[in-house]
Amino acid sequence: MGRKKNNIKIDNLGLKKLRICMSVGFILLILLIFRIGFIQFVEGSELKEMAVSYQLTNKTITPSRGSIYDSTGKALAISARVDTVSVNPTDIKYSNKEEVNKEILAHEFSNIFGLNYEEILEKLTTKDSTFVVASKVENDKITELKNWIKENKISSGISITEDVNRYYPYNNLASNLIGFTGTDNTGLAGLESTLNDMLSGTPGKILASKDSVNGEIPNTEQSYVPAQNGNDVTLTIDVNIQSIAEKYLSQAVTDNKADGGNVIIMNPSNGDVLAMATYPDYNLNEPYTINSTELQKNWDTLSSQEKSDALFNMWNNPAVQSTYEPGSTFKIITAAAGLEEGIITPDNHTDFYCSGSENISGVEMRCWKYYDPHGSESLREALGNSCNPAFIQLGRKIGAHTLYKYYKGFGLFNTTNPYFYGESNSVFFDEKNINEFNVATMSFGQRFTITPIQLITAVSSIANEGILMQPRIVKEIKNTDTGSVTTIEPKAIRQVVSKETAETMMDMLEYVVNDGTGKYAKINGYSIGGKTGTSEPLSGSEDEGYVASFIAMSPTINTQVVVLVTIYDPKGESHQGSQVAGPVVKQILSEVLPYVGVISENNTDSNSSTSYKTAILPDVRNKTIEEAKALLKDSGFNVRITGNEDEATTLIIDQVPKPGVTLIENSTIYLYTSNNNVRIPTKIPDLKGMTSAQVINSIQASNLNVILDGSGTVVSQDIASGKEVEQGTVITVTMQTETATGY
Numbered sequence: 001m002g003r004k005k006n007n008i009k010i011d012n013l014g015l016k017k018l019r020i021c022m023s024v025g026f027i028l029l030i031l032l033i034f035r036i037g038f039i040q041f042v043e044g045s046e047l048k049e050m051a052v053s054y055q056l057t058n059k060t061i062t063p064s065r066g067s068i069y070d071s072t073g074k075a076l077a078i079s080a081r082v083d084t085v086s087v088n089p090t091d092i093k094y095s096n097k098e099e100v101n102k103e104i105l106a107h108e109f110s111n112i113f114g115l116n117y118e119e120i121l122e123k124l125t126t127k128d129s130t131f132v133v134a135s136k137v138e139n140d141k142i143t144e145l146k147n148w149i150k151e152n153k154i155s156s157g158i159s160i161t162e163d164v165n166r167y168y169p170y171n172n173l174a175s176n177l178i179g180f181t182g183t184d185n186t187g188l189a190g191l192e193s194t195l196n197d198m199l200s201g202t203p204g205k206i207l208a209s210k211d212s213v214n215g216e217i218p219n220t221e222q223s224y225v226p227a228q229n230g231n232d233v234t235l236t237i238d239v240n241i242q243s244i245a246e247k248y249l250s251q252a253v254t255d256n257k258a259d260g261g262n263v264i265i266m267n268p269s270n271g272d273v274l275a276m277a278t279y280p281d282y283n284l285n286e287p288y289t290i291n292s293t294e295l296q297k298n299w300d301t302l303s304s305q306e307k308s309d310a311l312f313n314m315w316n317n318p319a320v321q322s323t324y325e326p327g328s329t330f331k332i333i334t335a336a337a338g339l340e341e342g343i344i345t346p347d348n349h350t351d352f353y354c355s356g357s358e359n360i361s362g363v364e365m366r367c368w369k370y371y372d373p374h375g376s377e378s379l380r381e382a383l384g385n386s387c388n389p390a391f392i393q394l395g396r397k398i399g400a401h402t403l404y405k406y407y408k409g410f411g412l413f414n415t416t417n418p419y420f421y422g423e424s425n426s427v428f429f430d431e432k433n434i435n436e437f438n439v440a441t442m443s444f445g446q447r448f449t450i451t452p453i454q455l456i457t458a459v460s461s462i463a464n465e466g467i468l469m470q471p472r473i474v475k476e477i478k479n480t481d482t483g484s485v486t487t488i489e490p491k492a493i494r495q496v497v498s499k500e501t502a503e504t505m506m507d508m509l510e511y512v513v514n515d516g517t518g519k520y521a522k523i524n525g526y527s528i529g530g531k532t533g534t535s536e537p538l539s540g541s542e543d544e545g546y547v548a549s550f551i552a553m554s555p556t557i558n559t560q561v562v563v564l565v566t567i568y569d570p571k572g573e574s575h576q577g578s579q580v581a582g583p584v585v586k587q588i589l590s591e592v593l594p595y596v597g598v599i600s601e602n603n604t605d606s607n608s609s610t611s612y613k614t615a616i617l618p619d620v621r622n623k624t625i626e627e628a629k630a631l632l633k634d635s636g637f638n639v640r641i642t643g644n645e646d647e648a649t650t651l652i653i654d655q656v657p658k659p660g661v662t663l664i665e666n667s668t669i670y671l672y673t674s675n676n677n678v679r680i681p682t683k684i685p686d687l688k689g690m691t692s693a694q695v696i697n698s699i700q701a702s703n704l705n706v707i708l709d710g711s712g713t714v715v716s717q718d719i720a721s722g723k724e725v726e727q728g729t730v731i732t733v734t735m736q737t738e739t740a741t742g743y
Helices: 002-041 044-055 102-113 117-126 139-151 190-194 196-200 239-255 293-301 304-315 327-340 379-385 388-398 400-409 436-443 452-462 499-515 582-595 625-634 692-701
Strands: 056-061 075-087 131-137 154-156 158-167 204-209 223-225 232-235 260-267 272-279 352-354 357-360 363-366 375-377 467-469 474-478 485-487 492-495 529-535 547-554 561-568 614-616 638-640 654-656 662-664 668-672 681-683 705-710 713-717 724-726 730-736
Touching: 075 139, 102 117, 102 131, 102 139, 131 139, 131 158, 139 158, 190 196, 239 260, 239 272, 239 561, 239 582, 260 452, 260 582, 327 379, 327 388, 327 400, 327 436, 327 452, 327 499, 327 529, 327 547, 352 379, 352 388, 357 388, 357 436, 363 388, 363 436, 375 379, 379 388, 379 499, 388 400, 388 436, 400 436, 452 467, 452 499, 452 547, 452 561, 499 529, 499 547, 529 582, 547 582, 561 582, 625 638, 625 668, 662 705, 692 705, 692 730
Parallel strands: 638 668, 705 730
Antiparallel strands: 056 204, 075 131, 075 158, 204 223, 232 474, 260 272, 260 561, 352 375, 357 363, 467 492, 474 485, 529 547, 547 561, 614 662, 654 668, 681 724, 713 730
8 A cells, every 4th residue: 555655656756857847848949939039030130141241252343543644645653453462370271171281381471472481470370360461462473372372272261352553653753743642552642642532443342152161152143343443634744844844953952952942834824734843852652761861861760750740741742732931923913913903004214212221110121232222113123123112112002902802813812723732821911900011021022921833823824814724733534444534624713914914014024034133044035024032031930041933934925834943941152033043944944945836036047937847737527536636646736626525436527727738837726526616716916027936926825827938027917917717727927037128
C-alpha cells in the first residue's frame, strides 16, 4: 500500500516537471515568435538594407577634373589618371581562402612604392581596418602590383581605386592667379578654388554583387551610374603675354631690390585680363615648397603658425588680394571728374598755381619740385608734371561729394569679379566724416587704399570711351561630356564719363609720356598714354617702404592694352614710379604691342602700304563655321561671328568683305549664317592726313577694313566720312608723300 502511494507521488512530481518544462518551452516559443515578428516587421527594412550592403560592392567612379586653358588653347592645368592602393589587413586572402603572409606583402609594397618596410609591416600587423598604402600612383606601378596579385593568386583585401592627379605644365606661370588643388583634387587657392564647382564634376558609382570573401560574383546584375566629368575652362590669359609680363617683372624686382611686384595687362574694350603676374611666384606642382631661400634655411625652426603664414603669403595674389595707396596714378580719376563736371578745361595756363607746397589745415603738403616750383599750370601741364598742389586745388573745386560720386561710378567701392580668389575691397574714408585734409590727400591718390585690379579697371574705362567694363578672366566653359560651349560675354557696367572727356584724357595722358614725367615709357613708333605713381608709407609704417607704379595705355586711339606695373618697396637708386616702373612698362609694351597686331609708325621709313603683309581673302561661303574659321585663320585673318551654333554643321551663307579682295593680314572678316544674319552699321571715320598706322588703328576701332594705296599720309578716301556702312566694309585710301602733293 505504501509503495503505491510513493509511485503516485513520483508520477505527480514528474508530471509537475513536465508542465514546468512545457510552460518554459511555450514561453520561449512565444518569445521567439515575438522576436521573429519584431525582426520581420520592425527591423526588417533596416536589416534588409544591411544585407544588401554586405552583398553588394559599391565602387566610386572618380570624375575627371576639367582642364584650364589659356585663350590660345594652351593647357595651364590638366588632370591625369592615377590610382590609390588600400589594404584591409583582416581580409587579405589567397584564392584558397588562406591568409597572406604579412611580411611578404610588406616587402612587396616597399619594393613597388618605395615605402619603409618596417612601417608598412607594423600597419599590416596592427591595423584592423582598411588603410591607404599609396596614393596618386602612376600607371606603371599599378600594373606591376596587379601582375604580382595575379601571380600570387590573391583574391581579396587589396583595393585599387581609380583617382586623378593635377599637373601644371608651366610650373610657376600665373601661379598666384591659377592656384592649386589638394590631395582630394579640390581647389585650395586661386582660380582652382573659385572655379571648383565648374571643374570638379560629380562622382559616379558601380553596384555589383559580392561573395563571402568580398569577390565580385560574375554574371550578376550591376547598377552603373556614370560620373559627370568636370568642365574645361578657357581663360582670357594669353600665355605669351603672361610670359612677357613675368619676365620683365622678375627682372625689375631683382634689379630694384624690391619686396615684390605685380603686373596686370587688360584689353579695355572688353575687360579681358590678358596677363596677371606676381613676383615672387611659386611652383604649382610643389605648392608647399617655400620660395624664399632665407625661409628654407630656417624652416625647421619656425612654428606651425609661422610656416602657415609664410605659405599663405607666398600663395597671395596681391593684384586682387592686397590693397595699396595708388599715389599719382590716381590723378587720372581726379582729372576725369573735373573735366566731366565742366569745372576745368585742359589747356588754361592760369587754372592752377604751384608755389612748391599747399597749406591744408595747418599741414604743409609739398610738391616734388618744392625748391623749384612749377608756377602757373594748365590741367595738361599739372598732369604731365604730376604736381600735387595743382591737384589739391582741383580736388577742392570738385568737392568731396562729387569726388565720391565718381569713385562709385568708376567702381572703386566694389570688388570686380567673383572668380578672383580672395579679392579684397578698397578702404576709403566715410563720406560723412570727410574733411579738407582728406579731400586734399585723396586728390593725388594717398591716405586710402585700393587693389591694383580696381585701379586698372577704372582707368581702362578712360581708354574705352568712358565705358566701364567688368574684368573678364573666364572666357569659355566647355561641358566635356556633351561638347557644348558656354561663352562668358564681356559685361559693360556703365558709362562713367563721356566719350569726349575720355578722348581729352587720352590726349593729355599721351602728353604725360611724350613731354612729362612718363617719358621712361615712351616707345618710338607707338602712341602711348600713361601716368606715374609714387606713394609714400604712412607715418609709423616707414618699414613698408614706397610703392612705385606706372599705368599706361596704347595706342591712344583704339586702345588695345592697358598695363599697370606695381613695385613694392624698391631699394635701388630710386623709388620713383617713373624711374622704377616706367622702364618695365616700356619693355612689356615693346613686345606685347607687335604681338597683338598694333602697327608701329616706324614700320618702314617710307610708311609704304607695301610694308604690310597682305593676303587674298578666300571664299568661305557654304562651308561650315569650323571650316571657315580654320581657312581664314590660315590665311592670316581674324574672324567675327555672332551666336552659339554648332560649328561642325552650321553653314556660312555670307561674308564681309566679299572673297577675292586683297587685305592686310589681321583684318577682320564678318561671317553670317541663316540664323545669325543681322548686319550692324558703323560710321566711316575721317582718315585724311593720317599715316598708315593711324589709319589701321582708326579703321579697326570702327570695325572696318582698309586697302592702302600709296605711301605717306592720306589725301583721299573712297567712302566719305560720316557715312553709315555695315561692319567689315573695305575702305580704300589714297596716300601721298609731301613731295608728291607739292607741300
